[in-house]
Each structure stands twice: as C-alpha cells, then as structure tokens.
Amino acid sequence: MPLVTPFxxxxxxxxxxxxxxxxxxxxxxxxxxxxxxxIYGVEDDQSRGNHAHREANQLVVALAGSLEMVxxxxxxxxxxxxxxxxxxYLLTGGLWREMKxxxxxxxxxxxxxxxxxxxxxxxxxxxxxxxxxxxxxxxxTPTQMQD
Numbered sequence: 001m002p003l004v005t006p007f008x009x010x011x012x013x014x015x016x017x018x019x020x021x022x023x024x025x026x027x028x029x030x031x032x033x034x035x036x037x038x039i040y041g042v043e044d045d046q047s048r049g050n051h052a053h054r055e056a057n058q059l060v061v062a063l064a065g066s067l068e069m070v071x072x073x074x075x076x077x078x079x080x081x082x083x084x085x086x087x088x089y090l091l092t093g094g095l096w097r098e099m100k101x102x103x104x105x106x107x108x109x110x111x112x113x114x115x116x117x118x119x120x121x122x123x124x125x126x127x128x129x130x131x132x133x134x135x136x137x138x139x140x141t142p143t144q145m146q147d
Contacts, residue, residue: 061088065106074132
C-alpha cells in the first residue's frame, strides 16, 4: 500500500503560451492551506527533511527541477520522484521524510494545513520509531530492524 498519495494538479494553458496550475480548497485540496513555503538552492549532494510531523498534512510539488523523496512510516519505505509542476503528493502525519537528489534549479513548494509548530515535529529517528510503534501498538518496527 502506498505511503503517499499521488496528487494531480489542475492545469490550464497551451504549449507556447504557458500553463497555470491551480489549487483550491475544497475543490482540489482536501484541507485549507494554513501555511505555504518553498525550498530552493539545495546542492545535489545535500538532503533536507529527515524528520516527521505528528499531525500535519501536506501537499508537496516540484515547481521547477526535480528531487526524490523517501517516506517511511516505521514499517515500510517508499521513494517517489517529484519532477513535474502538475503532479504532487499528499502526505499525512506520521511519516518520516527525506528529500534528496535535488537537480540544479529545483524549487519545491509545500502547502500544509497547520502553522509551524515545533511540537508537531519529530527530528530524532529513534523517537520517530517509538512514535510509530505506539501509534500502531506493534513492538518492533521492520525499518528499525533494518537500521
């Protein structure tokens, strides 16, 4: 079962004239946007993320360039490519994420349903694995056994 949901973005326009992608709540987005931010200027040998949100839901999309995202719920991992401004991914709380392999010129947009809250973040991998176990009631996570 996929950990994240592919999310097509409504696009209007024509080759040559350009395109416009739109995101509206509730027509497109399953949540009202409380915060928007973007990441750019990441060198190709660097990674970002390496954290989880306890509750926040997000939509992520590469507006320009490309990158890979690795998701982990404590039991399984999934890697996806963000490489087009008309497709993104919906993320729910409880997912560890890492962003890597940024192409030059990549601009990544993140829309979230909550304002920034440090208490919602899990930045320590072992703390995340404990969180995943507690959330499911399973003693040992397979990804912990692999680490």
